[in-house]
Amino acid sequence: MDQKILDASAKHPQPGKVFQYGTAGFRMKADLLDSVVFRVGLLAALRSRKLNGQTIGVMITASHNPPEDNGVKLVDPMGEMLESSWEAHATVLANAETDQALVEAYNKLATDLKVNQTAPARVIFARDTRASGSRLAGCLIDALEATGTESTDYKILTTPQLHYLVRCVNTKGTAHAYGEVSEKGYYEKMSAAFKKALKYRTIPDDAPEDKGVIVDCANGVGGPKLRELLRYLPSPQDKGVKIKVVNEDVHKPENLNSQCGADFVKTGQRAPPSSKAEPLERCASLDGDADRVVYYFTDKDGKFNLLDGDRIATLSASFIGELARHAGLAEQLKVGVVQTAYANGASTKYITSGLNLPVVCTPTGVKHLHHAALRFDVGVYFEANGHGTVVFSPAALKTISTHEPQSPAQHEAVETLQALTDLINQTVGDAISDLLLVEVILAHKKWGPSEWLHTYSDLPNRLVRVEVKDRNIFKAVDAERKLESPAGIQDEIDKLVGKYKQGRSFARASGTEDAVRVYAEAETRTEADDLAQKVASLVK
């Protein structure tokens, strides 16, 4: 195998750069990534062999980044993100300076990790719509061939679709089979669950016609995939929901994430300039690989209102909590919410005081949220930027699937809960699945976006990106809400925060960019801006 790896590696030389497997895998300008993707292929083979031939996923995407970027990340057998301890191994392989050094690093890892090199290795992979994707898939294939790995190329998929497929392959034929191992299987599972989840919603005779939801797909992979799903979903006449797809042009790669998409909307707090939505019309934006979604609308006075990840979390937690009560399962299905420090303080207060549910705060990065959510019977987790999902524990799934309802009302609630466990992608945040979840809940509650918005009022907030000489000196603790170093800086931040009504602020080094992020919120917009600027000056 050594010679095969050497020969294949010679086609993809290391460009003399230092790479790091971060929160979102490797991500940068696509023309620097050939050797990185090749080496990730080697690691995928090792990981699969280490896990006795369980299938590992490789996704080639740079999500909401500009079109000229790309990235690559690994998916573990249950559809979860790569186990953290292996991130460092990915970094080691990516940074080996020569082909020979790479083979040595590869063999050292195999020995240190006690990988049986004769075990089978299996990998499935996919990519988003970026122009560089097919070339990078070629680099990956070279690694899979050199290591004798069985593989399937699923071509273009959303990130969550690949996570779904990885879980399906590895659970096929078991009691926990997750679904059919195909893209079609994903649409069929999703549409059947959507139909079932909407079965008991009622539409009053005098209700005005619902205009449905306009979905901005960031000109990325979500466009064609959502369109495909629409072929499986019930029509609006048949108790379905009207879904209008916009920004779905994947043929001009330069349009990807440009002036549209979830990141544009969340960061700029405004609708895509191309939006033709009318006041009070529901709008949603996906990101470039369709794992994030945010909602928004303009009100009658033309004011823009964002319904971000915090809102999706509160909406889902309240609905699932109600269903559990109606099903007579309130005791067995304890719902909890996981957030990061970026969640608006008003949402946290609403969850604890309004919904009476527990909240846990974790560091940024969905793998942290996901793991914390697994500790609840039903764990709802979302980052404010719209990335998240709901996970049901094995015991909760069993309770929901075996509960004997004691009344017709209990029966309806249990059936709806069962549908949600299939509708919600259990592996990872999935924009398409989350979109359908929100649509189901709004339909049941008979809410428009403005009723949803009025559950609580967000505190005005500001996020500032600060360029610093060395972001590594900023060490955060307490789920990134406090700085332990540089010494003394936290006291200064606390002093500033104390001067503002409902003030809260923190600074932390970004895990994906060379910068420090400062977040601040306070009772008024002016105070939030002011606090953010002052904390930013402290950090500079």
Ligand code: NG1
């Ligand atoms: P960093 O750069 O570490 O703040 C950003 C987002 C995260 C997460 C990751 C991964 C903010 C404030 N941070 O992390 O939520 O999505 O990227 O993509 O939005």
Ligand code: ZN
């Ligand atoms: Zn994404």
